[in-house]
Amino acid sequence: MHILLFGGFLGSGKTSVILQLAKRITASGQETVAIIENEIGEDGIDDILLSAGGFTVKPLFGGCVCCQITSDLVSAVDEISRTLNPDWLIIEMTGLAVPGNVAKLIRRYDASGAKCKTITIVDAGRWAELKEVLEPLVVSQVQESNLIIVNKADIAGPDIETTIADVRTIVGQVTILTASAAGQLPPELFEEVINLE
């Protein structure tokens, strides 16, 4: 089992990317995908969207017990590994989670020994605004990620270059891709995610 852990602030486009990625992986009928959907917002919208795509989705909620969610996530990974054992487990974190921290806990406690990689989606249209108000959160989300996808390139305008340069100063040599997940994502992006080392 391979684990792909997606982070990024609320509304950055995580669900759109995950939906396309899961369809791509399962298109040949050779590999299976399960999804853990960790939400904090209104009644399971992303959960419904992903379930409608025909994937096994395990919702995991934050709310007042958000401090427990990371350990619940490890338990959920363990349960899925034992019961479904999919080829790929995709985890969508809440917009407030720090993927690098969650990955550390999974690597420490997950008994399946699955490889866990983190991908953070950056909202190109709001990076500057988010960084102004929530700098510690959005910076920590991209730090320690294995791959960055700067999303909403279609609506970001010329500022996208500034965003990419700013993210680059935080992540160093980590690969940064651009995307517009509202439309069809390019095959190269899927290849990059699937072959992430």
Added chain:
Amino acid sequence: MARDTMTAEERIVATINLEPVDRVVCAPIIEQYAGQFAGITNKEYMWDWEKAMQATEKVWEAYPVWDSNAYMIHGRYAPVGQKCGPGRLRMPGTELEDNAQYQIIEYEAMTRDDYALLKEKGFMEYRLTFLERAHQVSREEVTAAQKEMARLRQDEIDRTLRRGQSLTWGAIMGVVPFDNFSMMRSIDKFYKDMFQIGDLLDELLPIVNNATIAGCEAVTKMLGNNRVFVGAVRGAGQFISKKHFDRFVGPFMKILVEKLAEKNIVPILHCDADWTKNLEFFLELPKGKFVLELDGATDIFKAYEILKGHCSIKGDVPAALFTVASASELDEYAKKLLSTFKNGEGFMYSSGCNLPMNAKHENVKVFFDAVEKYGRYN
């Protein structure tokens, strides 16, 4: 084995005053774990008050070293929680599977236009409007549920005192003003407010803060206990920059603690998430007049270095140590905690936030056993 020479109340008061005690205060937030321990579903725990109380009693009977009850179920108990709880709640047995933990759903129940309403009507009046909207019930249902919640709180208090435990806090007074707005507006909307209408927030945050202070004063008088729970999450350095903390969070926490100290009220600042970057700030709050409760995300050992001798610190065995770690890992962590903080340095031993309902029973036993092993001073 040495015996307790202080009552639970004497122990917690001495701890807050940074004075020596016979053994460490043990004050985990048990809540939904009690149902699992007692062998009932979480549906039964959340919907049947008597069963919930009996389950809590069973935990105490098994672990009488648990001497301070950090109780909060009266505000989440489904029949009242779904009418006046802190936000929209989904419950086991109705919206969720029978043994699922309850969930708080955050959404934009408060619109940006409502800031004007809050300014006009005051926070407590607006809060009722928010609760009507969040729970989709009438004003009458909200106020009736609040009365019932107060009755249940008194029941929890009575049962706690009968067991000889102290009340970690008398009442739960919600959250600091920043978190109130963040949760009522939802974080996605509220961050935009901070960015776009910060001046309006500057005007409104004191209104909410003053209402919270007045509420604390009223409830402590009514209950005859001078400790209150005040939560804080979203203003942590994990989320917002120091610039915004210094504008929207810190000043109001400082005023809150100072004003409460003047009235001899001790807030237990329940700080979820990672406040490590903010630890120096707590030195600005009056010495020995508050408790800093940490949930395992903040570096409590750093907190010890910075705040030793300044305030009581409560915490912080992390949820993961109860649910996915081995019992020996928990024991190791408890030993580190209880040997770092020395007698007279104001430590209260606790779970970080709620003890998870899916905690391993053997780990919970190790948690309680650690009190005698590492936290006995006499």
